Amino acid sequence: MKEIRIHGRGGQGSVTAAELLAIAAFEDGMYSQAFPSFGVERRGAPVMAFVRLSDKTIRLRSQVYEPDYVIVQDATLIEAVDVARGLKADGMIIINTEHNPEDLPLKTKAAVRTIDATRIALDIIGKPIMNTVMLGAFAGASGEVTAESIKNAVRDRFPGKVGEKNADAVQSAYDMVVGP
Amino acid sequence: MSGKLKSGRQVVEGSYAVAHAVAMCRPDVISAYPITPQTHVVEDLSQFVADGAINSRYINVESEFSALSALVGASASGARTYSATTSQGLALMHEVLFNVAGMRLPAVMTIVNRSMSAPINIWNDHQDSMAERDSGWIQLYVEDVQELVDTTVQAYLIAEDPEVSLPVMVCMDGFILSHVFEPVDLLDQKAVDEYLPPFEPVSVLDPDNPKSFGMFVDPEYYMDFRYLVEQAMERSRSKIQDAARSFESAFGRYYGDLIDTYHTDDAEIILVAVGSLVGTLRDVVDDLRSKGASVGLLKIRAFRPFPADAIAEVTSGAKVVCVLDKNISLGTGEGAVCTEIKAALYNSDIRVPVIGFVIGLGGRDIPVSTVQRIVGKAEDVIKHGIKVESEFVDLKHSLVS
Numbered sequence: 001m002k003e004i005r006i007h008g009r010g011g012q013g014s015v016t017a018a019e020l021l022a023i024a025a026f027e028d029g030m031y032s033q034a035f036p037s038f039g040v041e042r043r044g045a046p047v048m049a050f051v052r053l054s055d056k057t058i059r060l061r062s063q064v065y066e067p068d069y070v071i072v073q074d075a076t077l078i079e080a081v082d083v084a085r086g087l088k089a090d091g092m093i094i095i096n097t098e099h100n101p102e103d104l105p106l107k108t109k110a111a112v113r114t115i116d117a118t119r120i121a122l123d124i125i126g127k128p129i130m131n132t133v134m135l136g137a138f139a140g141a142s143g144e145v146t147a148e149s150i151k152n153a154v155r156d157r158f159p160g161k162v163g164e165k166n167a168d169a170v171q172s173a174y175d176m177v178v179g180p
Numbered sequence: 181m182s183g184k185l186k187s188g189r190q191v192v193e194g195s196y197a198v199a200h201a202v203a204m205c206r207p208d209v210i211s212a213y214p215i216t217p218q219t220h221v222v223e224d225l226s227q228f229v230a231d232g233a234i235n236s237r238y239i240n241v242e243s244e245f246s247a248l249s250a251l252v253g254a255s256a257s258g259a260r261t262y263s264a265t266t267s268q269g270l271a272l273m274h275e276v277l278f279n280v281a282g283m284r285l286p287a288v289m290t291i292v293n294r295s296m297s298a299p300i301n302i303w304n305d306h307q308d309s310m311a312e313r314d315s316g317w318i319q320l321y322v323e324d325v326q327e328l329v330d331t332t333v334q335a336y337l338i339a340e341d342p343e344v345s346l347p348v349m350v351c352m353d354g355f356i357l358s359h360v361f362e363p364v365d366l367l368d369q370k371a372v373d374e375y376l377p378p379f380e381p382v383s384v385l386d387p388d389n390p391k392s393f394g395m396f397v398d399p400e401y402y403m404d405f406r407y408l409v410e411q412a413m414e415r416s417r418s419k420i421q422d423a424a425r426s427f428e429s430a431f432g433r434y435y436g437d438l439i440d441t442y443h444t445d446d447a448e449i450i451l452v453a454v455g456s457l458v459g460t461l462r463d464v465v466d467d468l469r470s471k472g473a474s475v476g477l478l479k480i481r482a483f484r485p486f487p488a489d490a491i492a493e494v495t496s497g498a499k500v501v502c503v504l505d506k507n508i509s510l511g512t513g514e515g516a517v518c519t520e521i522k523a524a525l526y527n528s529d530i531r532v533p534v535i536g537f538v539i540g541l542g543g544r545d546i547p548v549s550t551v552q553r554i555v556g557k558a559e560d561v562i563k564h565g566i567k568v569e570s571e572f573v574d575l576k577h578s579l580v581s
Binding site: 018019022023026031032033034035036058059060061062063065 | 190191193324353355356359360361362363456457459460462463545546547548
């Protein structure tokens, strides 16, 4: 089983990202579970959402304490929240930032990947909503889900033009992370 | 019609899944009060009605008291009825709950289990429904979203059985199950229609053939009415089993009848829980068994009627029983399930120690490590006997001392 923790701020669509990831993983043939950290939602406040992926039925109902992956939607959270807490040493943290991994004040033995998801979102979607972009980056960096399933989940959730733009942003982030 | 709703296996929110299951049961009347604490369950159902996807009459009322009161009238006139509520909303229904059961109206309600104020807290525990255990409602607790869907359909079959004719609460853990997205088989209308026949009320309000429901009775008769409710509760035991088995025949899924067991046959330590915590416990049992520990799990699916005989049978060979209660019966120092299990065993010849753990109140998370510590305490009881009969788990001692 792989466990994922998503950090964001209220309004950045972290819970939606978790749901879309669970839907995409299911389409890829896995069992999945997504749930929010059950806080009282406030715009701008730090929030968390969790995802579990497994090839067996997922029965565990606790929060995620030792994630295999951490997704950080907003790099300013690094100063407010211990985003790498419990992250497995052989895990990976993916951060939305324009900076390079070595420039970030992170205490972790895990791999650190960065992507300027806000820039991609602004360029392709036209809004600084980077949750779907981060899923594209996650698909590329982790290989746990396919970009195609993420795009299908995104198109299904946001019908029409919005969904298409988001799907393009997913692909763009995926390509950027995977490289040529 | 309900053909507009997608069936089949997909990832959806728990609340949507139960709304879908309710829709497949073709309720005539849905009544709810749409304010916090409420859930997506009735929001989704009102959407189905607004979209014309289901044919139900949706009544938006001004309080939970009214929500259930509206169902009293609807159910007495022969309608299949549904509502959902949680925590304070259920408490506000308290008076009406007894009326529904006393009038033998087979309403079905989803209880999204949440804590009771004060202090104000919107998170999960079982205090709300456990506090209504004497109301005459059958109470079924579910472990995951699929069981929630399937038990919702079973609930109507049980409630409307003429030999039962009692209301049923299907209790699901707030947030943990109501807000989770996970794969679930959404039921097909035709399959549900085959499993669940239309509601044939035992007795209906009819202007052409006037009758009284819930009328005044003096001491000459009151007690006998209460006895009849208890008898119906007794009869519901076999009906809960039948509904689970016939569901298995029709849909291929089975969750136990009044209880379910997991590796209890040879277990020295038996963990007992209700609701979604059971899932976590299954993982813990598998893990500890792989390391040689003799641990098993008893899941209480029906808390009312209480499965005393089944519990006695399952625990008869154990060396210790650990009851994990997401509620506290204040003044007893332990949760309601723990008290009732001790009562169930007292007059038997089983002398197994029963220890209680009040856990997860107000949404306090229950990590695997916490459960492992409980099993460690159980091992101590086997070696040294009971030192502490019941305790609050993961208390912040610095705050309360």
